[in-house]
Amino acid sequence: MTQKALLIMTALMVLFAIPNTIFAHSHLESSNPANGEVVEEELGTILLTFDAGIEAASTVEIIDEDGGEVAIEGVEIDSPHMEVILPGALENGHYQVNWTALGEDTHITEGEFSFTVERPEVQEQEEEELVDPPATDEEVDQADLVEEVEESSDEEGTTTGSNLMVIFIVVVLVAIVIAVFISKRK
Numbered sequence: 602m603t604q605k606a607l608l609i610m611t612a613l614m615v616l617f618a619i620p621n622t623i624f625a626h627s628h629l630e631s632s633n634p635a636n637g638e639v640v641e642e643e644l645g646t647i648l649l650t651f652d653a654g655i656e657a658a659s660t661v662e663i664i665d666e667d668g669g670e671v672a673i674e675g676v677e678i679d680s681p682h683m684e685v686i687l688p689g690a691l692e693n694g695h696y697q698v699n700w701t702a703l704g705e706d707t708h709i710t711e712g713e714f715s716f717t718v719e720r721p722e723v724q725e726q727e728e729e730e731l732v733d734p735p736a737t738d739e740e741v742d743q744a745d746l747v748e749e750v751e752e753s754s755d756e757e758g759t760t761t762g763s764n765l766m767v768i769f770i771v772v773v774l775v776a777i778v779i780a781v782f783i784s785k786r787k
């Protein structure tokens with residue numbers, strides 16, 4: 602076998618091996634509230650569901666419309682779900698959720714979505730809310746999840762894209778070195 606043929610074969614094998622690792626990243630499959638949703642009830646938890654397994658090191662932050670970070674009581678990760686528990690019901694306003702997921706394949710993906718809380722009765726009940734923690738509504742959560750499937754933001758594409766390019770170049774270089782090495786031994 603010539604060196605050139607060996608080189609091409611190795612490169613092809615590497616190319617076919619790559620997709621399995623690349624496309625197993627965890628992307629946001631759905632969330633509750635969904636991206637762009639207007640929530641008219643008390644909101645005490647935010648649920649993110651990913652399309653692949655995520656590790657406990659995954660993170661999330663919620664930014665209010667003034668750019669401030671909303672206090673989070675806890676984040677429960679039960680792969681592929683991530684549940685954000687808020688210390689109380691969110692005030693009316695626009696919120697952005699920024700997430701970073703560490704996939705089971707060790708790749709990191711990130712993205713964001715946003716929603717609006719617009720409770721009609723919020724003015725009169727402001728004081729009451731501070732005392733009563735919001736109730737979660739699992740049934741509603743599940744129903745919404747099935748209906749609202751959304752894509753994660755474009756941001757992650759650029760981040761992962763550049764990472765992949767680096768990985769790709771390294772892999773190809775290694776393949777070439779191996780091919781040259783093997784052919785020289787013959």
Ligand SMILES: [Cu+2]
Pocket residue numbers: 622623624625626627704706707708
């Ligand atoms: Cu991946």
